[in-house]
Amino acid sequence: MNPASPPQTIAIVGAGFSGTLVAAHLLSRAKAPLTIHLIERERSRFARGVAYSTTEDCHLLNVPAGNMSAYPDDREHFLRWAQARVAELLDCACVSEVTAAAYLPRRAYGDYIAEVLDEAERGAAPGVGLERRIDEVASLKVEEGGVGLRLASGTQLRADRVVLALGNFRPGDPSGADAAFYRSARYRGDPWGPDVLERLLPTESCLLVGSGLTMVDWAITLNQAGYRGAIHVVSRRGLWPQRHKPGAPAAFGIEPSGQVGAVRDGLHSIRAFIRNTGADWRSVIDALRPVTQTLWKSLGLPEQRRFLRHLRTFWDCHRHRLAPGIAARLAAMRDSGQLVRHVGRIRSFREVGGQVEVTIRPRGSDQSYVFNVDTVVNCSGSESDYRRLDSTLVKDLLGQRLIRPDPLALGLDVADNGALIDADGVASAFLFTLGPPQKGRLWETTAVPEIRGQAARLAAELLKSDHSECSEESSQSVME
Ligand SMILES: Cc1cc2nc3c(=O)[nH]c(=O)nc-3n(C[C@H](O)[C@H](O)[C@H](O)COP(=O)(O)OP(=O)(O)OC[C@H]3O[C@@H](n4cnc5c(N)ncnc54)[C@H](O)[C@@H]3O)c2cc1C
Incomplete structure (x- = not known):
């Protein structure tokens, strides 16, 4: 044809x-x-x-x-x-x-x-x-x-x-191990693949890599299935998805400028609007939703790169929010000590004595620390x-x-x-x-x-x- x-x-x-x-x-x-x-x-x-x-x-x-x-x-x-x-x-x-x-x-x-x-x-x-x-x-x-x-x-x-x-x-593998580890039964590279839950339930501890919505899915699924082991979560900045709250979008907008510094200026005007009006930040993010594509396209590559480098994780956790019931359940798991939060970079994974030894360097520190888990699940987001x-x-x-x-x-x-x-x-x-x-x-x-x-x-x-x-x-x- x-x-x-x-x-x-x-x-x-x-x-x-x-x-x-x-x-x-x-x-x-x-x-x-x-x-x-x-x-x-x-x-x-x-x-x-x-x-x-x-x-x-x-x-x-x-x-x-x-x-x-x-x-x-x-x-x-x-x-x-x-x-x-x-x-x-x-x-x-x-x-x-x-x-x-x-x-x-x-x-x-x-x-x-x-x-x-x-x-x-x-x-x-x-x-x-x-x-x-x-x-x-x-x-x-x-x-x-x-x-x-x-x-x-x-x-x-x-x-x-x-x-x-x-x-x-499926997410790309996190760094920190040789290729053999990523083929190990203790590593689940595809969080959406079959049998992940069945493999996790008999374990006493696991590590979820990444703290976005896929991590939340896994934490809630394990909790629902009666898992009593420790659930460790690691992410570089320690930012977790925020909770939804009902409310209408604010009367707020950002003019697409395309200028150098547009990302920084946009962030300043969001903060100033919230400070001056007392608006809930959710209503400000929601006001930007219909124009986000236009704003993105107006930025040009250098500003888009700046956004990705400095603001991407902040945007993701404020924009992709949790149902209130799920957020409450996650908070309860954190309060009970079942969900353990780590903020930093994974330095290494090593299989030792039937477990995985995980080394983490905390954000802003030179001192690494080590803990053991039975299984690692990669929840770091779609590649x-x-x-x-x-x-x-x-x-x-x-x-x-x-x-x-x-x-x-x-x-x-x-x-x-x-x-x-x-x-x-x-x-x-x-x-x-x-x-x-x-x-x-x-x-x-x-x-x-x-x-x-x-x-x-x-x-x-x-x-x-x-x-x-x-x-x-x-x-x-x-x-x-
Ligand atoms: C876990 C999760 C939860 C989400 N929750 C929400 C939500 O609550 N609300 C919301 O608005 N959005 C949500 N999203 C966003 C979601 O990405 C979109 O809503 C939408 O589902 C994307 O659909 P898609 O068809 O583009 O991609 P996919 O759902 O990924 O579908 C692509 C399909 O292509 C198939 N495929 C790939 N390659 C081949 C091939 N070579 N031959 C044949 N088949 C192939 C794959 O098997 C797959 O089924 C969520 C995303 C994820 C990952």
Whole structure:
């Protein structure tokens, strides 16, 4: 197919929230015959992805139900879905209400996405169909007028356009040990992998590396499962996610200046606003949410680097907050002494006498200290540097120069219309992406409130007959 013809086959690699929502929008919008291949390598993640395939009821959404609709133009869609299942949801251990302000189980949200897809499939126009495939896409080949896909099973497919909805990858290994340690049964490198809980429960102590939301998932899961051992948590700055508190966004804004020092000036104006008005800091962060992408893009690379160096962890723990019930439970675990906080760098891991000896250098000190744990779980957050990913497909695409990392190595280089940019700087007419791989370009692009709009706009873009007709102005709005 020529990019000037309407597509007859679209392949979507990855059936997490991003890929599934693109498929649902394609099914709803396409009026001419179209086959959509939705390909997911892990059965349990189909239409759920990493975040919503958990089976733990106490892994809660960190966004209130009222803002978790899959559809940007129907904000109450998820809430209605949940309220039609109140009794079932109230049966879950960590749910006390099903309102717009409630933080509901991510497992239930996975059921919701799966139903969104089923519903779109049932309502598709004649000739528009979905092929669900459990398989890994191992390589792609851009051919005359389309793309050939080779799957790990040996199946070959051809598509006119391909969406790489690859999402979150397992964290990179922390430094401090030789390669053998990272293959040891005492080290769990993938916090979202199978059997992690079963392996942890018989142990008397564990170390969670990183203090973000994945650490919180693990601490709460262990607590819920009756784990009585010590849970050590280490992070460089010792910052933990903050708790949500109800409240409206403040009447606060920052003008995108693009000047040198914009990051420092922005921080000063946030602090001054809070000091002068007494506003809760959450309402100030929330006021910035709708303009964060615009502010990020206005910064330019040197200021973006400055932000990442000095403010990233502060931003993350204030922006990605905890459901109040989860925060209270975590605080109780800390008060009881079960959760032990370490602030500093890991110097080494060493397997000694059936345990792992961990050496930590505390922040601001030259004196290291040592303690032993039974198991180490890497909760340090999704690896975003594509050059370091252990993915056959990503290696293949980098090797063929069909993709390139963005300049900050937070994801991939992506054009305004979602097209992937190759190693020579040319936007593809065939390969597209959305969600987490756009972090370098947009910064805020990993949560449902951002991805749902991107999915709707990318579906419209994919169905266009000719990408070259997409004006600069219209393409600007496609992926934000
Ligand atoms: C633990 C966790 C909790 C979160 N909680 C929230 C929340 O409460 N609220 C919120 O708004 N956001 C939350 N997020 C943000 C989350 O990233 C997004 O909401 C969204 O789920 C991202 O979806 P995705 O489809 O882009 O990525 P993913 O969910 O990572 O899905 C990508 C899929 O692609 C598959 N895949 C990768 N490579 C291949 C291949 N070669 N072949 C076939 N399949 C492949 C993977 O198996 C995976 O299932 C959370 C994220 C995480 C990690």
